[in-house]
Amino acid sequence: MYRSHNNGELRLEHEGMEVLLSGWVQKVRDKGFMVWVDLRDRYGITQLIFDGERTDSEIVDKARSLGREFVIQIKGKVIEREAKNDQMPTGNIEILVSELNILNEAKVPPFTIENETDGGDELRMKYRYLDIRRKPVRDNLIFRSNVTMEVRNYLSKEGFIDVETPYLIKSTPEGARDFVVPSRMNEGQFYALPQSPQTFKQLLMVGGLDKYFQIVKCFRDEDLRADRQPEFTQIDCEMAFVEQEDILNTFEGLVRHLLKEINGVKVADFPRMSYEEAIKTYGNDKPDIRFDMKFGELNNLAQGKGFGVFDSQELVVGIAVPGCSEFSRKQLDQIIDFVKTPQVGAKGLVWVKCNKDGSFKSSVDKFFDQEQLKSWSEELGASAGDLLLVMAGEADKTRTQLSTLRMEMAEQLGLRKPDEFAPLWVVDFPLLEWDEDTKRYHAMHHPFTSPKPEDLELLDTNPGKVRANAYDMVLNGNEIGGGSIRIFDKETQSRMFDLLGFSKEEAQEQFGFLMNAFEYGAPPHGGLAFGLDRLVAIMGGQETIRDFIAFPKNNSGRDVMIEAPSMIDEDQLKELHLKLNLK
Incomplete structure (x- = not known):
C-alpha cells in the first residue's frame, strides 16, 4: 500500500495516527537541525518534518537530498504544528517522518510547479504533463469533469x-x-x-x-x-x-x-432577441448583456448640419459610456488610437462629454450646439456624467467597429464580471x-x-x-x-x-x-x-x-508536446497510395 491517506485530508483530529503518504516534493526547507518538506498530490499539500532529535539521522540526510518533483513515500505520525498555516486545509498539522522511500527521482522542472508559474504558454504546453500538476490547471480539469x-x-x-x-x-x-x-x-x-x-x-x-x-x-x-x-x-x-x-x-x-x-x-x-435586433442594438449576434451601452442611431439628429464626416456616411451610431465624462484628453486620445488599430479598422470617432452640470463638451463643438448634443444624449439614453462615443461609416462595418469598442470600454470599466452570468x-x-x-x-x-x-x-x-x-x-x-x-x-x-x-x-x-x-x-x-x-x-x-x-x-494547430502533426515515412505513404510533393 502506497498511502493510507491523501495529502489534503489530514486534520487535528488525526493527531497521533500513524499514516502512509505518497506524492511529489513541492518544496524542501533545510534549517540544519530540521528539514521540512511539502508533499503534494492531486488533493492538496501536507507538510513533513524531519527532526534531528526525533528522526533517524540517515533519514534526515536522505530528506536533504530530495529535489523538487521527486516522487516519495513516507511513514510517520500526525502531530500538531507549532507555526500553523491557516491558508491551507492541512495547516494545523504536520507529519513527523519515521520512514522515507524515494520512489522516483526527477530532473529539475523547466518551470516552477506553483499557482503562479514562471513558464510561458509554449513552454507549459510542451511539458503539459508537468503543467497539469499545477493547482489552477488541475482544478480546471476537475471543474470540466x-x-x-x-x-x-x-x-x-x-x-x-x-x-x-x-x-x-x-x-x-x-x-x-x-x-x-x-x-x-x-x-x-x-x-x-x-x-x-x-x-x-x-x-x-x-x-x-x-x-x-x-x-x-x-x-x-x-x-x-x-x-x-x-x-x-x-x-x-x-x-x-x-x-x-x-x-x-x-x-x-x-x-x-x-x-x-x-x-x-x-x-x-x-x-x-431577434438576430436583427441584436445586430442593430449591439452590432453583433452574440451580445454581452451584463451591461448596457446599447447602440443609438443618430442619422436624423447628426446629418445635414454641415459636418461632412457624418453627412457622407450610411450610418451614424453611438453609445453612452457610463460615468466617463471626466476622462482626460489623454484617455480620449487612447480611445481614438484604439479604434484606429487594425483589429477595429475605424478612421476615428467623435466624443461628447455629458457634464454633471447639464452642459456638453465635444470634439465637434463648432458644428453642433448644446441643444443638438443634448438630443444625441437623449437618443443614446445618457445621464449626466456619461461619455458619448459616436462613429460613422458603412452600416455593417461601423456596427462591428462600435461593437468592438463597446466591449473594450466594458473591459476597462470592469463591467464584464466573470462571476455574473447573463x-x-x-x-x-x-x-x-x-x-x-x-x-x-x-x-x-x-x-x-x-x-x-x-x-x-x-x-x-x-x-x-x-x-x-x-x-x-x-x-x-x-x-x-x-x-x-x-x-x-x-x-x-x-x-x-x-x-x-x-x-x-x-x-x-x-x-x-x-x-x-x-x-x-x-x-x-x-x-x-x-x-x-x-x-x-x-x-x-x-x-x-x-x-x-x-x-x-x-x-498554429500544433501539439508541441508530442510534435504533431509530423511527417510519415515512405512505406506508410505507399500503403496509402499517396505521394508527397514538397515543391
Missing part, C-alpha cells in the same frame, strides 16, 4: 439516450474545411473527420430514438484563436416531435441546472447568406436548417429574406450553443439544395442517404449543440479555453 457529469445526469433524467456516432465519415463541401483520412483499402478514397454528427443525429431521429445526446469530439481545419481548437468537444443533442419552443425550454433547463449546481447561481430569465437566446437568423465571390447563396447555419413556416413561400421569390427556424444560446457575449428545427421532408430539402447551388446529381452523391431516409417516415425534429470547451471556460470565469483542455494545441 464536474460539468460533464452534471450534463450527463441531467440529460439522462430527461430521457435522452447517449449514442456514439462514427468518426470516419464522408467529406462534404459545406461548412469549414474537413480533416481527411486516406483509406489504405480503398485506393484514392478518403474519409473525413466529422465537423459535427449532424446527419447521423437526424438519422437517429428517423430511427425513432426520440431523444439523443453525445459528448463528442468534432474536427474543423480552421484558423485558430483563443476560443477555437482544431479538435473540440460538443454536447450534441437532438429531439423528435418538437417545435422551437420545446428545444429552448429543454436547454434553458440544462443551463439553469449547470449554473445552479456548479456555480451556485440562479438565473432569473433567458431573454429572447444568458439569452438569439433567434430568427437569416436562412441564407449571399456570397459575392461565388455569386450564390450559402446556408448561414447548415443546409438542413428549416425555414420559418411563415417564410416558406419566399424560398422561390425572395430567398434572402427567409428567416431560419434557428437559435443560438449566448452567455456573457459568447455563443455557447446553436441549433435549429430541421427540414424533415425530401421536397423541402431538395429545394434547399437547389438554392445552395447543388445539382441534383451532387445533392444525391453528397446527401442521398439522408434524402432516402426521409422517404421512410422522418418525424419533425430539431436539436442543439453546445461548445463544451467554451461553456466550461465561461462557467469557470475565463474566455480562453486552452486551460480547460488536458492537451491543447497551440495557435
Whole structure:
C-alpha cells in the first residue's frame, strides 16, 4: 500500500495516527537541525518534518537530498504544528517522518510547479504533463469533469439516450474545411473527420430514438484563436416531435441546472432577441448583456448640419459610456488610437462629454450646439456624467467597429464580471447568406436548417429574406450553443439544395442517404449543440479555453508536446497510395 491517506485530508483530529503518504516534493526547507518538506498530490499539500532529535539521522540526510518533483513515500505520525498555516486545509498539522522511500527521482522542472508559474504558454504546453500538476490547471480539469457529469445526469433524467456516432465519415463541401483520412483499402478514397454528427443525429431521429445526446469530439481545419481548437468537444443533442419552443425550454433547463449546481447561481430569465435586433442594438449576434451601452442611431439628429464626416456616411451610431465624462484628453486620445488599430479598422470617432452640470463638451463643438448634443444624449439614453462615443461609416462595418469598442470600454470599466452570468437566446437568423465571390447563396447555419413556416413561400421569390427556424444560446457575449428545427421532408430539402447551388446529381452523391431516409417516415425534429470547451471556460470565469483542455494545441494547430502533426515515412505513404510533393 502506497498511502493510507491523501495529502489534503489530514486534520487535528488525526493527531497521533500513524499514516502512509505518497506524492511529489513541492518544496524542501533545510534549517540544519530540521528539514521540512511539502508533499503534494492531486488533493492538496501536507507538510513533513524531519527532526534531528526525533528522526533517524540517515533519514534526515536522505530528506536533504530530495529535489523538487521527486516522487516519495513516507511513514510517520500526525502531530500538531507549532507555526500553523491557516491558508491551507492541512495547516494545523504536520507529519513527523519515521520512514522515507524515494520512489522516483526527477530532473529539475523547466518551470516552477506553483499557482503562479514562471513558464510561458509554449513552454507549459510542451511539458503539459508537468503543467497539469499545477493547482489552477488541475482544478480546471476537475471543474470540466464536474460539468460533464452534471450534463450527463441531467440529460439522462430527461430521457435522452447517449449514442456514439462514427468518426470516419464522408467529406462534404459545406461548412469549414474537413480533416481527411486516406483509406489504405480503398485506393484514392478518403474519409473525413466529422465537423459535427449532424446527419447521423437526424438519422437517429428517423430511427425513432426520440431523444439523443453525445459528448463528442468534432474536427474543423480552421484558423485558430483563443476560443477555437482544431479538435473540440460538443454536447450534441437532438429531439423528435418538437417545435422551437420545446428545444429552448429543454436547454434553458440544462443551463439553469449547470449554473445552479456548479456555480451556485440562479438565473432569473433567458431573454429572447431577434438576430436583427441584436445586430442593430449591439452590432453583433452574440451580445454581452451584463451591461448596457446599447447602440443609438443618430442619422436624423447628426446629418445635414454641415459636418461632412457624418453627412457622407450610411450610418451614424453611438453609445453612452457610463460615468466617463471626466476622462482626460489623454484617455480620449487612447480611445481614438484604439479604434484606429487594425483589429477595429475605424478612421476615428467623435466624443461628447455629458457634464454633471447639464452642459456638453465635444470634439465637434463648432458644428453642433448644446441643444443638438443634448438630443444625441437623449437618443443614446445618457445621464449626466456619461461619455458619448459616436462613429460613422458603412452600416455593417461601423456596427462591428462600435461593437468592438463597446466591449473594450466594458473591459476597462470592469463591467464584464466573470462571476455574473447573463444568458439569452438569439433567434430568427437569416436562412441564407449571399456570397459575392461565388455569386450564390450559402446556408448561414447548415443546409438542413428549416425555414420559418411563415417564410416558406419566399424560398422561390425572395430567398434572402427567409428567416431560419434557428437559435443560438449566448452567455456573457459568447455563443455557447446553436441549433435549429430541421427540414424533415425530401421536397423541402431538395429545394434547399437547389438554392445552395447543388445539382441534383451532387445533392444525391453528397446527401442521398439522408434524402432516402426521409422517404421512410422522418418525424419533425430539431436539436442543439453546445461548445463544451467554451461553456466550461465561461462557467469557470475565463474566455480562453486552452486551460480547460488536458492537451491543447497551440495557435498554429500544433501539439508541441508530442510534435504533431509530423511527417510519415515512405512505406506508410505507399500503403496509402499517396505521394508527397514538397515543391
